[in-house]
């Protein structure tokens with residue numbers, strides 16, 4: 119079977135793929151163009167795409183009777199693939215849940231600490247040669263230990279964040295989630311998003327992207343937050359309405375933000391770049407070699423299951 123891997127991946131992943139498939143590795147780190155996506159559906163049995171490869175309705179419509187029967191996505195988030203349109207075209211879709219959980223929760227904790235404790239601002243001060251030495255009222259931030267965390271989307275990553283916050287930092291954990299959820303640590307589910315927003319010191323976003331959650335965090339939610347509270351987004355950029363975030367920060371409705379993802383990624387608004395109280399990371403959630411290797415091996419396992427006509431381990 120012919121397998122297209124749309125970006126360079128760690129060596130063990132490629133080796134495993136080569137053992138089973140006739141593999142083409144696209145030697146380009148940018149997302150596929152529309153023409154490349156249409157061509158991929160015509161020429162390959164399986165495509166292993168990732169973030170930014172926008173397999174939307176229009177792409178599937180432009181590739182009738184596709185040769186491709188599986189999109190084995192590299193990543194747990196698959197909002198760049200129109201799964202309904204893929205299924206209608208006879209194409210199955212898989213993802214890589216679990217492999218990403220701890221690494222992404224770790225990045226959330228890092229952003230929580232960085233924004234609360236003004237780490238980016240402090241580092242910029244040192245690098246610019248502007249640090250004149252320690253003094254008792256310098257760069258005073260929000261003490262995170264013991265504070266209240268709100269998690270929006272209490273799934274695998276949301277729970278991993280809650281666990282770290284509760285057991286590691288003695289935080290009280292509250293959450294908002296689509297369905298009722300029991301979690302294995304003390305946490306209170308709140309049914310109204312603005313009620314959660316108004317009662318926490320840190321609000322962390324961990325829902326999947328897509329039409330259902332687009333702009334879920336808008337002015338209404340941010341205006342409900344307390345002025346000393348911080349917003350952290352490790353989910354997908356367009357879950358947060360970026361214009362409203364800029365306004366909330368400019369107007370002092372919230373104290374700061376830590377962002378790993380952006381509404382129009384990789385474009386980051388100059389307004390955010392110019393704010394000292396915003397921590398900006400370049401979508402680092404899963405950026406560790408062993409994690410990216412585990413994700414790739416999981417995607418290849420799905421491709422192998424497909425080739426062997428056995429049930430797909432991670433169908434979506």
Ligand code: NAP
Pocket residue numbers: 194195196215216218219222270271272273274275276294295296297299324325326327330331352353354378379401402403404
């Ligand atoms: P997950 O286990 O499916 O958890 C998602 C949670 O969000 C579920 O508990 C779900 O509720 C809840 N949810 C979904 N839609 C909702 C809505 N409209 N309102 C409220 N809650 C809603 O997924 P995960 O593995 O934790 O991953 C979450 C997302 O993180 C991924 O989809 C991906 O986009 C993002 N991510 C980002 C990075 C990064 O590099 N920054 C890395 C990995 C993942 P139910 O219980 O009702 O299903």
